[in-house]
Amino acid sequence: xxxNETASLPARALKELMQGDRVYLLLLxxxxxxxxxxxxxxxxxxxxxxxxxxxxxxxxxVLCWGYGGILSLGQGVFFGLGGYCMAMFLKxxxxxxxxxxxxxxxxxxxxxxxxxxxxxxxxxxPFKSLAFTLIAxxxxxxxxxxxxxxxxxxRRVGGVYFAIITQAVAAILSILIIGQQGYTGGxxxxxxxxxLLGWDIREDSAKLVLYYVNAGLLxxxxxxxxxxxxxxxxxxxxxxxxxxxxxxxxxxxxxxxKTFVFVAAAMISSIGGAMFTLQVGFMSPSFVGIEPSxxxxxxxxxxxxxxxxxxxxxxxxxxxxxxxxxxxxxxxWLFLIGSLFIAVVxxxxxxxxxxDWAALKRRTLSVVQKLLPKRGHESxxxxxxxxxxAPNGGRS
Amino acid sequence: xxxxxxxxxDGVTVSFDGFKAVDNLSLYVDKDExxxxxxxNGAGKTTLLxxxxxxxxxxxxxxxxxxxxxxxxxxxxxVRKGIGRKFQTPSVYESLTVFENLEMSYPKGRxxxxxxxxxxxxxxxxxVEEIAELIYLKDRIEDMAGVLSHGQKQWLEIGxxxxxxxxxxxxxxxxxxxxxxxxxxxxxxxxLLVEGRAVIVVEHDMEFVKRIADKVTVLHQGKWLAExxxxxxxxxPKVIEVYIGH
Numbered sequence: 001x002x003x004n005e006t007a008s009l010p011a012r013a014l015k016e017l018m019q020g021d022r023v024y025l026l027l028l029x030x031x032x033x034x035x036x037x038x039x040x041x042x043x044x045x046x047x048x049x050x051x052x053x054x055x056x057x058x059x060x061x062v063l064c065w066g067y068g069g070i071l072s073l074g075q076g077v078f079f080g081l082g083g084y085c086m087a088m089f090l091k092x093x094x095x096x097x098x099x100x101x102x103x104x105x106x107x108x109x110x111x112x113x114x115x116x117x118x119x120x121x122x123x124x125x126p127f128k129s130l131a132f133t134l135i136a137x138x139x140x141x142x143x144x145x146x147x148x149x150x151x152x153x154x155r156r157v158g159g160v161y162f163a164i165i166t167q168a169v170a171a172i173l174s175i176l177i178i179g180q181q182g183y184t185g186g187x188x189x190x191x192x193x194x195x196l197l198g199w200d201i202r203e204d205s206a207k208l209v210l211y212y213v214n215a216g217l218l219x220x221x222x223x224x225x226x227x228x229x230x231x232x233x234x235x236x237x238x239x240x241x242x243x244x245x246x247x248x249x250x251x252x253x254x255x256x257x258k259t260f261v262f263v264a265a266a267m268i269s270s271i272g273g274a275m276f277t278l279q280v281g282f283m284s285p286s287f288v289g290i291e292p293s294x295x296x297x298x299x300x301x302x303x304x305x306x307x308x309x310x311x312x313x314x315x316x317x318x319x320x321x322x323x324x325x326x327x328x329x330x331x332x333w334l335f336l337i338g339s340l341f342i343a344v345v346x347x348x349x350x351x352x353x354x355x356d357w358a359a360l361k362r363r364t365l366s367v368v369q370k371l372l373p374k375r376g377h378e379s380x381x382x383x384x385x386x387x388x389x390a391p392n393g394g395r396s
Numbered sequence: 397x398x399x400x401x402x403x404x405x406d407g408v409t410v411s412f413d414g415f416k417a418v419d420n421l422s423l424y425v426d427k428d429e430x431x432x433x434x435x436x437n438g439a440g441k442t443t444l445l446x447x448x449x450x451x452x453x454x455x456x457x458x459x460x461x462x463x464x465x466x467x468x469x470x471x472x473x474x475v476r477k478g479i480g481r482k483f484q485t486p487s488v489y490e491s492l493t494v495f496e497n498l499e500m501s502y503p504k505g506r507x508x509x510x511x512x513x514x515x516x517x518x519x520x521x522x523x524v525e526e527i528a529e530l531i532y533l534k535d536r537i538e539d540m541a542g543v544l545s546h547g548q549k550q551w552l553e554i555g556x557x558x559x560x561x562x563x564x565x566x567x568x569x570x571x572x573x574x575x576x577x578x579x580x581x582x583x584x585x586x587x588l589l590v591e592g593r594a595v596i597v598v599e600h601d602m603e604f605v606k607r608i609a610d611k612v613t614v615l616h617q618g619k620w621l622a623e624x625x626x627x628x629x630x631x632x633p634k635v636i637e638v639y640i641g642h
Contacts, residue, residue, distance in 0.1 A: 228512060231511065231512050231513075231514060232499070232500070232505055232511045232512070232514040233508060233511035233512040233514070235489075235492060235496060235500060236500065236511050238489070238491065238492075239489045239492065239500055242489060242490070242491065243487055243488075243489055245483065245487065246483070246487040246488070246489070246553075246556075248471045248472055248475075249449065249471060249472075249475055249480075249481050249483075250475065250500065250501045250556065250560070251472050251475035251476050251503060251506055251560065252472055252506055253470075253472045253506075253507070254472070256507060256508060257507075257508055257511075260508035261508075
């Protein structure tokens with residue numbers, strides 16, 4: 001009997017794993033944490049790391065658009081602000097008086113010197129501190145989202161009007177950054193970032209570490225997101241998307257809930273932005289404006305706006321496509337992403353995540369089970385789930 | 397006349413660009429009372445519910461509930477004061493189960509963090525099951541609300557109000573689209589649940605109104621026309637004229 005039980009252990013573990021969508025999470029973890037680092041060159045791996053920073057934005061969009069029903073076409077703003085906060089810290093570190101001694105004012109970032117600034121602007125000064133920077137990365141975009149959210153949602157601005165306003169914010173911020181060259185580095189952005197507390201982020205070993213830090217943060221966000229969506233708040237967001245008035249007349253402050261999820265999406269995006277700056281070594285307005293914001297929406301739509309894991313895949317695929325086509329047929333890329341978006345909307349509105357993965361899982365499972373060591377009859381009869389894995393839909 | 401009513405609507409007027417949807421209307425509802433509001437289309441019945449529930453701000457007049465003024469409050473604040481409202485078309489969360497629909501309306505965890513931390517405690521489960529039994533949906537509790545019949549969705553929505561234990565329930569056309577049997581059961585349900593609270597029903601089905609209403613208020617073109625028991629109101633020549641009309 002006990003022999004039978006040990007023999008059926010792999011089968012049982014397999015069954016446990018196949019509960020819900022845990023297996024998809026595991027597959028993604030294997031892909032990102034093992035397969036990519038083991039098979040790709042450092043250069044290509046750094047590209048994947050860059051794509052994964054966009055996944056943060058897509059994850060935020062799953063929460064706020066896929067569940068909350070709030071389409072924002074300005075998520076690049078929050079990605080960019082997070083990235084700029086990080087870049088300001090790194091730039092200040094790279095601009096120590098010694099290495100900037102040829103400037104007319106040593107000790108300030110080079111672009112300020114070129115723009116005849118002789119002093120560090122006051123709001124740059126706190127970014128000399130890493131602790132302050134790390135707090136500012138989620139907080140600055142979060143505050144902006146809070147202001148936008150309160151101003152819009154209290155007034156019942158929603159749907160396409162909200163999308164247009166967020167797009168306007170994206171346009172305004174990128175114009176502002178480009179226009180204020182002396183303070184922001186202008187259209188070139190903040191470049192030539194070298195070290196983080198003396199640690200050279202341009203080296204291959206650093207790139208590998210940053211890749212893993214990024215992946216770790218990404219999975220952290222995925223897990224927190226899963227926890228949120230599995231809670232009553234997740235169902236509430238869906239309910240709000242489908243029946244806003246019913247939610248309101250059940251005593252919920254809809255404006256507050258919408259603001260919450262919009263701020264959450266903004267803060268998640270900002271982590272991506274900061275990790276982008278660290279891994280790619282610069283930040284520029286081209287990641288803030290309308291175009292990147294829309295690309296991120298397309299990434300979320302392709303992966304499936306109702307699926308956190310789908311968002312990660314979506315960002316990987318769309319950005320891999322972008323690199324691939326931009327290298328070979330640069331003029332085709334915009335047409336391609338446009339048609340991709342149309343195809344997603346018309347043909348598979350739930351994106352990749354909407355395909356029938358459950359059928360594939362069942363088929364794979366039956367094949368794998370055949371390959372597993374044979375078990376005795378009685379153990380297969382006494383199979384029912386060894387763990388109380390909540391067959392009644394997780395009620396406890 | 398120093399009696400304090402549960403709900404007093406005093407001289408309320410709402411005008412949209414000069415058109416008076418509700419015109420100097422007063423209405424007083426007491427505890428343990430089922431009040432029906434009837435009137436031809438465009439009489440201002442739904443607008444009246446909109447005013448009480450905070451969806452529409454009156455141009456003038458006041459609405460007080462348990463002694464507190466409602467007209468300045470936002471919808472969710474009105475709900476939290478103890479007023480529940482069912483919409484004209486059944487408004488339930490179709491992609492959630494009956495259980496989840498009721499749980500969603502359970503008056504705990506109403507802000508974002510509270511909802512995130514909300515636990516399906518024993519008290520919640522018991523309350524949900526109790527309400528489900530009351531609204532004849534006990535054996536459908538794990539079904540998606542989307543597959544329920546029209547009448548069952550109406551019941552579910554009533555249940556979603558009931559789980560908040562409101563002092564006043566406002567039901568906009570609760571028996572629309574219901575079979576005869578379902579209407580019977582709904583009448584029984586309303587009789588049962590009015591105990592300790594007040595119910596306002598807007599309804600076109602006169603037979604149903606006759607069965608349930610303690611008192612009927614007739615509106616016409618935004619104005620108060622008549623009030624009393626169904627029998628008196630039906631005899632009123634003004635009411636007959638409005639209904640049979642020109």
